[in-house]
Amino acid sequence: MAVSRVDPRTTKVTHTTRLRVRRGDGEGWPSGGFPGIAVGGGGVWAVDPAGSISRLDPRTGRVVATVRAEASTIAAGDAGVWFVNGSNNAVSRIDPRTNRVVRVIRTGGAPAGLAVTREAVWAGSTTGAFVFRIDPRTNAFRRIRVGGTSPAWLGANDDAVWVADVQGGVVIRLDPKTGAVVARVEVGPQPVDGTVAADGSAWFPLRGADQLVRIDPETNTVVERVPVGTTPFVVNEAFGDLWVPSYGGADVRRVRP
Secondary structure (H helix, E strand, O other): OEEEEEEOOOOEEEEEEEOOOOOOOOOOOOOOOOOOEEEEOOEEEEEOOOOOEEEEOOOOOOEEEEEOOOEEEEEEEOOEEEEEEOOOOEEEEEEOOOOEEEEEEOOOOOEEEEEEOOOOEEEEEOOOOEEEEEOOOOOOEEEEEOOOOOEEEEEEOOOOEEEEEOOOOEEEEEOOOOOOEEEEEEOOOOEOEOEEOOOOOEEEEEOOOOEEEEEEOOOOEEEEEEEOOOOEOEOEEEOOEEEEEEOOOOOEEEEOO
16 A cells, blocks of 8 residues: 655656555555545654554655554644544544654544644544534543534534535534534535635535535535546645545546635
């Protein structure tokens, strides 16, 4: 298994880094196609097939540190580097200065997707009708009822938190300060891990429709649908564009918002 770097000027792969595999682990990847790469805290962080986390130098692509963990998904942002430890239903925090896990927060439930903003770390859950809000200053968390059956994946900025209810085909908008439900937007089958673009639009892949949808934050309605690759699961914004890998393929689609 490997991580590849794409030059945004040419859309060509310029470097590939092999990731660590424990003897006997085979080629399985614990993130299962879920968000296994994050950029922040001065590095690129990738969940290894072994479940540990490799820190890559963003300029050279070299692995400069390995964090001992049993990670499944990972995210980074203004509030640091965080990952879901699926084996014990916890969200853990990495100190990028030491490359060590400094806090394990046992939220319970079944944490899945993560979104990191300046004010909070948000974790979705594959079971129940709750998400979790973690205060990065105190590491305290609270459980917030949002409804639905699998509010697992998220996209967030300082103005809004968007939660994808995979089974319900709905994206739920929350007030980031109070956690109150602001709107419920019907989007289509199996919305998964989203992002919030620079203009505030929320973008979510639909794994069940091979589409990327855009939600207008002014009207809380779907205003655009873009065909993408097979069973998309993740979308990220970089260099002014959206990048959508195909979970069921071996390609990445670049979308101009």
